[in-house]
Amino acid sequence: MLDYPDHLACIVWFAGCNMRCLYCYNPHIVLGEGDIGANELLDFLRKRVNHLEGVVLSGGEVTLYPELSELCRDIKELGFKIKLDTNGSNPQVLSLLLKNSLVDFVSLDFKAAKTLFKAVTLSNFYDSLISSLQILQGGNIPFEVRTTVHTDLLNEEAINEMAGVLVENGYGGIYYLQNYLHAEQTLGSLNANPKRLDKSILTDKIKIEFRN
Numbered sequence: 067m068l069d070y071p072d073h074l075a076c077i078v079w080f081a082g083c084n085m086r087c088l089y090c091y092n093p094h095i096v097l098g099e100g101d102i103g104a105n106e107l108l109d110f111l112r113k114r115v116n117h118l119e120g121v122v123l124s125g126g127e128v129t130l131y132p133e134l135s136e137l138c139r140d141i142k143e144l145g146f147k148i149k150l151d152t153n154g155s156n157p158q159v160l161s162l163l164l165k166n167s168l169v170d171f172v173s174l175d176f177k178a179a180k181t182l183f184k185a186v187t188l189s190n191f192y193d194s195l196i197s198s199l200q201i202l203q204g205g206n207i208p209f210e211v212r213t214t215v216h217t218d219l220l221n222e223e224a225i226n227e228m229a230g231v232l233v234e235n236g237y238g239g240i241y242y243l244q245n246y247l248h249a250e251q252t253l254g255s256l257n258a259n260p261k262r263l264d265k266s267i268l269t270d271k272i273k274i275e276f277r278n
């Protein structure tokens with residue numbers, strides 16, 4: 067339910083990612099090759115028709131999967147709703163999914179503002195992320211924007227800057243923040259107990275909610 071609000075859903079983790087976020091606690095997924103293919107997934111879902119309402123496609127980065135449109139179509143034909151989790155690096159694929167009504171809800175990970183994006187993700191997808199945000203803004207399906215916060219990487223000033231970017235781009239929804247939770251394995255070596263954000267100095271230009 068937490069992964070797809072108000073829906074009884076299962077999660078499918080896609081192996082592989084084009085970012086290397088230092089706090090990522092799924093190195094086995096990011097660097098792995100996956101355990102099952104599309105046919106096995108569809109067999110699994112066929113047995114859960116009328117028991118589950120939705121499927122969360124997460125990862126890793128789902129939009130890297132080459133047959134994503136076909137897979138979404140097959141999942142929707144079984145009657146499931148689809149929530150897509152994405153890091154926003156692939157606006158073309160996102161646009162296609164929206165255009166063909168192949169997803170019902172999107173969670174967009176906003177990793178960092180432009181100045182810190184590379185340091186947090188070890189990648190250069192900031193402009194793609196903004197394009198993805200704009201595509202979602204212009205689309206007609208619900209979406210949310212969320213950020214994982216490790217305060218050694220993102221402090222209050224950084225979060226306020228990101229909130230400003232969302233406002234500039236017309237985002238009027240809730241900006242969800244989720245505090246870093248230390249896991250045994252992460253992609254980077256980060257302080258296990260970073261300080262918490264000081265909520266009193268976060269901007270009020272946008273509605274911010276903490277998930278944990």
Ligand code: SF4
Nearest residue numbers: 083085086087090126
């Ligand atoms: S946290 Fe970063 S590295 Fe890990 S799956 Fe998400 S985008 Fe990829």
